[in-house]
Amino acid sequence: MKSENGGAGHVIGAMLERFREKEPPIPGENEYIGENGLLFCSVCRTPKQCRVNMLGQPAVVPCICQCEKERLEKEKKRQEAEELQRRIQRLKANGIQEKHLLDWRFDVAENTRDIQRARKYIENWQKVKAENLGLLLWGSVGTGKSFIAACIANALLEQSVPVLMTNFSKILNQMGGMYSDERYQYIASFSHYPLLIIDDLGIERNTEYALEQVYAVIDERYKAGLPVIITTNLTMEELRQPEDVAHARIYSRVLEMCTPVQITGEDRRQKIGSRKQTVVKEVLDL
Ligand SMILES: [Zn+2]
Structure with a gap:
């Protein structure tokens, strides 16, 4: 029991440490540091990092900027449309043999x-x-x-x-x-x-x-x-x-x-x- 708690505490500690705000972030391609000191997307100018409360501790976590969100939604729609077309093709091949x-x-x-x-x-x-x-x-x-x-x-x-x-x-x-x-x-x-x-x-x-x-x-x-x-x-x-x-x-x-x-x-x-x-x-x- 004791060791399990110790293990879980260790994992949580490591997670909190990982997301603890340390030195300022280093911007990558299409990124810049905003007034709040966190990363922003230079394409859509919305945050790529957010400050949150993690188990009572302040932390910085990555978040999805607006243009990335739109890209992911578009990609999801495209995949769904493709899947629907594949389903229709299968139904046709199966339902109409002539x-x-x-x-x-x-x-x-x-x-x-x-x-x-x-x-x-x-x-x-x-x-x-x-x-x-x-x-x-x-x-x-x-x-x-x-x-x-x-x-x-x-x-x-x-x-x-x-x-x-x-x-x-x-x-x-x-x-x-x-x-x-x-x-x-x-x-x-x-x-x-x-x-x-x-x-x-x-x-x-x-x-x-x-x-x-x-x-x-x-x-x-x-x-x-x-x-x-x-x-x-x-x-x-x-x-x-x-x-x-x-x-x-x-x-x-x-x-x-x-x-x-x-x-x-x-x-x-x-x-x-x-x-x-x-x-x-x-x-x-x-
Ligand atoms: Zn963006």
């Missing part, structure tokens, strides 16, 4: 009614999440359903919200080599994403096994109370009156979770086609 989808963003979208609605979904994301508002983007081939879904995915990823955009063919391929408990883990892992986007419902394999997994993924989302956006070429009639019980089970759950939004957008592929035709006509002078 590289072309990364280019489908609001900033390259035409300002159609469909796009305006999709923007609203993002603007109200907190409410969407809290109220678990899923969307079923339906409409014929080439209306830009996947484009709209990818715009939503990219916009949320840019806000560092984890999104997974995938489709059932991919999910079923992944599950192919898994044992049943691994499959369960895999399906449960989707709950880490505040938003799950499943592109092109209805084109996956039609086997009993496949339909069971499709249902399992959707049902897991339902139980987790998390939103899902689904795109499909199926008509509302096909969704409401499916051919068999297995499909009926899936679609009725989808319709329970997602509000159907018909995507009418003019046929984008046709438009790209006709633009190419125009260019070809110019090139060939037809």
Whole structure:
């Protein structure tokens, strides 16, 4: 006990000695001695040393001048911004595996009614999440359903919200080599994403096994109370009156979770086609 106190007293004594004001300080680069006899920064003319009371003893300690403080704050902000960018890059690499989808963003979208609605979904994301508002983007081939879904995915990823955009063919391929408990883990892992986007419902394999997994993924989302956006070429009639019980089970759950939004957008592929035709006509002078 005695020796411990002696040891602590020794450490405190050494500290007090270290900060005791002795001879005047020697100014370094960009420093000068102020009227109070302590070091000042010659750039911002604020103190780099302060007199304090240390355990009842007067002491002189270093302090951070204004310009150094500003530099440190700026550096911290820069590091935070870099860390955020790295996080967004990781989220994108993880959430959007098909590289072309990364280019489908609001900033390259035409300002159609469909796009305006999709923007609203993002603007109200907190409410969407809290109220678990899923969307079923339906409409014929080439209306830009996947484009709209990818715009939503990219916009949320840019806000560092984890999104997974995938489709059932991919999910079923992944599950192919898994044992049943691994499959369960895999399906449960989707709950880490505040938003799950499943592109092109209805084109996956039609086997009993496949339909069971499709249902399992959707049902897991339902139980987790998390939103899902689904795109499909199926008509509302096909969704409401499916051919068999297995499909009926899936679609009725989808319709329970997602509000159907018909995507009418003019046929984008046709438009790209006709633009190419125009260019070809110019090139060939037809
Ligand atoms: Zn300074």
